[in-house]
Amino acid sequence: MRLRLVPEQTSFDFFSRWKLWLGLSAVLMLVAFGSFMVRGLSYGIDFRGGTTIRTESTTAVDIGVYRDAITPLGLGDVVISEVFDPGFRDDQHVAMVRIQAQDEQESINADTIQSVEVALQSVLPDIKFVSVESVGPKVSGELVQTAVLAVVLAIGAVLIYIWLRFEWQFALGAVVALVHDVLLTIGIFSELQIKFDLAIIAALLTIVGYSLNDTVVVFDRVRENLRKYKKMPLKDILNLSINETLSRTLMTSVTTLLALIALFVLGGDVIRGFVFAMIWGVIVGTYSSIFVASAILLYLGVKRDWSKPDNTTGNQFANVDA
């Protein structure tokens, strides 16, 4: 007996309403972008400077007490939040204190951190500061730049690679799907106000990689079928290719999700945001490789004459002897 996620032979029509799906994706992208513009991201200190202190104490966290201790110091915007994790011991109560970057200070002032620690210790003698992180505004500005650069470079590199390996229509389809995935991920982070830090950029780039992985597998089959069925309409070829690879698409998504969900539940709160971004990305990425990347391909049309593969042999791995 074998576990089968999808029947052996499927013939779903993925493109009966492809304009609707494309429209829906466009609307979702607009909503995500709107949310980003209106609500903005909840940036971590990596991107806006400041200090976060992670505290641990054996008594339950009372945010009011923390606030009363810190407010007299006059440090401006201070955010205090309790952290929950199923992995914590019963007497392990964790809170995060975030202090904004102090005005006109390029570097970090040790006195600020010390004064907060002393103030908290005076109300909660057993409190421990398990991690203290400070980023000056100068560095955080640069981190934003490199992060944006990383995402743009990654997408650009991929665009060129797929263009070389396939055709420009494929490259464009793949890149629109990527932008779709990145935008929707940013959108959900701004909508749920989850902390957006450097690790999330790594997650975004992985999503880019994963989503591409999926898209490329479908495209590879499309290319193969284009050579095989020279007369078949493009829509049918796309449908056939997606159906043929559907089993693999779902298998891979399920194994990846399985691994990520284990990490989400058991991996601790420090990387939960990061893992959440990836889970979301896997789901969105799987969706987009069918309903965005392939739909764009259908919209743009492709070169149908693949009869002279010699033009592209330099780009093929056909002669790789495995």
Add this chain to the structure above:
Amino acid sequence: MLHFDLWKRVLIWALCGVGLLLALPNTFYTRVEQSNDARSVIESGMTTPELEAQAAKWPGFLPSSLVNLGLDLRGGAHLLAEVQVADVYESRMQAMWPEIRDVLRPERATIGTIRLQPSAPNALRIRISKPENMDRALELVRGLSRPIQSLSGTGSSDITVRGDSSDIIVTLSDAEKLASDDRTVKQALEIVRRRIDEVGTREPTIQRQGTDRILIQVPGIGSAAELKAIIGTTAQLTFRPVVGRGSSADDNPGLGNEILPSLDQEGVFYTVETAPVVTGDELVDAQPSFDQNGRPAVSFRFDTTGARKFGDYTRDNIGSPFAIVLDDEVISAPVIQSYIPGGSGIITGNFSVEESTNLAVLLRAGALPAGLEFLEERTIGPELGADSIEAGKVATGVAFAGVLVFMFLSYGLFGLFANIALILNIAMIFGMLSLIGATLTLPGIAGIVLTVGMAVDANVLIFERIREELKTAKGPARAIDLGYEKALSAILDANITTFITAVILFAIGSGPVRGFAITLGLGLLTSVFTAIYVTRLLIVMWFERRRPKTIEV
């Protein structure tokens, strides 16, 4: 057909074997770590029976490289410091003044009297009383410039000299500034390294980042503040003649002098000469010690030139006070009692034992050429790191088990082959991480977990393809062959694109992001290897033995 040359088979198993062997030390992490520590101590010349026993905990013929744990897993402090390279310009310009004075003085007849004017700290402004002969003065000062050797700046000199009505303005040239910045950062890096080595923490990372930054990571240290106390101090020690003592910082010190506060006496200020008699650069040794009253102090010794200058000065100035200045604060200003010929002495002040020990370390390691400003600091407690490792282990284990079971249920025997490949894959990732001495961070663990999920992708592609080919092809051997052949381009394309993003992440990311890029990138390499070669070899070996008429994938 299904054919594998013998040498390929041997090579594949050999690579897997090497991977497993390299990964092996990580399963006995603490034991190997202790053994490695003990070995390095023994190598440095010391040995005790305990050390020998510790070293013997791990056999010497086995590989002993371990995956470094990042600060987020092990705890420690991380600092990003910016070297204030412009600090150096000021002292460079000050040092030029006597030279310029000496070259202009003999020409007083043509250019008139010369006088130093107040100016920006990185420039010298000299007024001459006969501005009509400015050209001659500029020519003389330009004569002092030295050519600098650099790749781009050949033919340029180290200073620029221009006239501004009756003033001569001397500044460092842009090329010299660049060269000076580079030297300053290199020196600062060296000093920081020496200071941290003096304190003796294990495996610190001290790297230059960009043009003027230094990244310092020290595992196991309690807090970034502690680290800053050691490396943040400039520790520029100077011995200077005292002109006077007062109680205000705002008095006019007079040209060539400056007013400095006392280190431990509130409200006491000393007027001292700007030019030092001897500096900390001329020290050869500094040790914590105690003065005759049993209070903590630091004893020091000068090198030959320093000793001579110090000796001459003490001989000529018996009865005058003499300031010992550390980073623009006067530690003490004792009166010279007698001629001190030997070039050694003792610094007393209100030190604690710890302060005197630290000061001795700083003086021994040398002064930083310029100040450091800290742009980023992170302290991660060891408990948090331990919790993260624990959570990471459990999550990886569960993820791993889940994927193994799922693959077996989906593909049966072939799933089992894929699972063997997956286990080898993880071992090889750890093996390679150990080999290249990479650092495992928390996002790095996530990268491995993601690899677990995605590594099966290549096998899934192949198996699905074999299933398809079984429907049409003639016989199982042909189907397997075709399955591998046709899945190859999709596997390579998919993995190369992901690899591109991993490379970009590695190139421009830093810290934890880089750790993630490394595990993701290595994971892709090993997973393509295991999927294309290892599972295939397993299938071929099974096929050769059984010769099944039909197969079920």
